[in-house]
Structure formats: C-alpha cells, structure tokens
C-alpha cells in the first residue's frame with residue numbers, strides 16, 4: 001500500500017457510492033447516486049436547499065440507512081454496523097449537538113479519550129486561533145462558535161476523512177476565512193480527504209479541487225475543477241452569413257448566443273473539433289476566451305435544464 005493511503009479502498013477513493021438511494025415516506029431524497037471521491041481530494045458538493053446533501057452525509061456516517069444501493073467510506077461499507085472506522089472520520093454538522101452542560105475543556109477531555117489519534121497540541125493551538133475559552137459552558141456558545149468547536153475537535157482527532165455539512169453558513173467573514181484556511185491546511189497534508197457541502201460558489205472555488213452538483217437527489221455532474229475549467233471554452237466568431245447550423249449542432253456545444261454577426265459558442269470537451277469546424281466555415285474573426293467558474297456553472301445548469309440561481313449563491 002502506498003504510504004498515506006491507509007483507509008482508502010483499493011481503487012484510491014475515500015468515498016464511493018453505488019446507486020445509493022434514500023426515500024423518506026416514499027419521497028426520494030437521494031436517487032441512485034454514483035459518486036467517487038478520490039483519496040486526498042477536497043471535494044465540494046453543491047446543491048440548493050433540499051437537494052439531499054445532508055442526507056448523503058448522514059448516510060455516509062451510518063446515521064441513516066439506505067433504502068437501496070450502498071457505498072464505502074474508507075473502504076468500509078456504510079451499512080456495516082461496527083462503528084470502529086468512524087474514529088477516522090471527522091464530522092461538522094450543520095447543527096451541533098454537543099453535551100450542553102459540559103465545559104469546553106470537559107468536552108475536549110472526553111474527545112481525547114474517545115479518539116486514539118487525538119492531538120492535544122493541535123487542539124490547544126486551534127482553540128487559540130478561534131478564541132474559544134476552555135472554561136465556557138458549551139450551551140453558552142453561539143451557533144458559529146459551536147461550529148468552530150466542532151471543527152477544532154474534528155481536526156484534533158487527526159481524521160482520514162473530514163465531512164463538513166455547510167460548514168461556513170453560520171460564520172462571520174473573519175471566522176469563515178480562518179475556517180477555510182484551516183481546512184486547506186488539513187487537506188494540504190495529503191493524509192486527509194475533505195468532503196464538504198455548500199450553497200456557495202465562492203467556497204467551492206476557494207477550497208475544492210473536485211466538485212459535484214446535486215439537484216433533487218440526483219447527481220448532475222461531478223468533475224475535477226481543473227478539468228472543468230480546462231475543458232470548457234467560450235469561442236467568439238463572426239460569420240458574414242450568420243452561424244452555420246453544423247456548428248450550432250456540433251457535439252459538446254452547451255450554448256449559442258448571437259448578437260448581430262457575432263456568435264458566442266460555449267463548448268465542453270470538444271473545443272478542438274468545434275474550432276476546426278468553425279475555421280472550415282471561414283469566419284471573418286474568431287477567438288477563444290476563458291470562462292469563470294460561475295459562467296461554467298451557469299452553462300452546465302442550463303444544459304441540464306435548470307436555472308443556475310436555483311442551485312447556488314454568490315456572496
């Protein structure tokens with residue numbers, strides 16, 4: 001086994017799901033999800049309210065049982081009852097449910113006994129960064145402070161996998177920054193896979209190297225961010241007789257906009273072929289322009305028949 005890949009399955013994925021399905025009262029919250037999260041990646045799962053993000057994370061943790069299909073986390077089946085492997089999984093939920101009457105120091109002492117890889121120095125350093133006073137009662141912390149405490153615990157346990165459910169939603173801008181920096185530091189070690197859900201495109205762009213979009217329980221697409229950016233191109237071309245139909249209908253064309261004689265063509269995965277086709281039709285002018293992640297998402301959502309604003313927000 002390659003050093004540092006302990007806990008990944010033989011195919012190098014920290015998380016894999018196979019036709020994973022969850023119904024609540026007959027309603028499908030997750031619909032035949034096939035997802036593969038590479039070991040060591042920072043994987044961002046994007047989706048609007050009710051898309052199924054929390055349901056997926058709770059299934060991965062074994063807090064819910066699937067209606068059909070299955071999956072593996074760190075090479076172990078998510079339906080396996082033994083909880084042993086979960087000591088390697090850090091989890092920051094969208095709502096923290098710690099023992100409210102404990103002091104922060106008591107909660108941390110409890111965690112230190114629970115997790116075999118607990119790193120006390122790391123824990124103390126992080127409490128300083130987030131300015132959480134150990135003598136405070138957990139119940140007296142604000143929602144954002146509880147989220148920070150959950151991250152401190154999840155990082156101090158030195159997890160192989162860190163699952164974060166909309167982690168930055170209750171944090172102020174300064175704490176959001178610290179939080180993201182910390183997650184990136186953890187990920188940079190290469191030993192920890194980070195899987196986080198978000199509504200926010202900027203979080204995705206700043207943190208993730210792989211992305212997936214979930215809508216109404218279905219996976220719309222999943223890709224590495226570099227690949228997504230490299231393989232999606234905007235081509236602007238001027239044709240004296242207007243855009244030929246052969247180009248409009250070419251494989252990989254996500255959208256076409258025409259303003260006067262200028263055609264703007266967004267193409268995915270087939271940019272070289274579309275470019276050759278354009279040149280064969282002798283345009284008066286042609287150039288290729290990079291797209292921002294926001295533009296790429298708008299295009300891909302449009303291709304799947306969704307309005308982009310239904311899926312994500314910008315800050």
Ligand SMILES: Nc1ncnc2c1ncn2[C@@H]1O[C@H](COP(=O)(O)OP(=O)(O)OP(=O)(O)O)[C@@H](O)[C@H]1O
Pocket residue numbers: 024025028029047048049050051052053054055056094
């Ligand atoms: N315990 C439950 N019982 C019944 N329905 C549920 C339960 N948990 C989730 N659902 C339903 O499953 C669907 C997916 O919910 P989920 O919480 O996974 O979405 P989400 O993407 O995390 O949303 P949000 O961004 O608002 O947190 C929703 O329609 C929700 O109402």
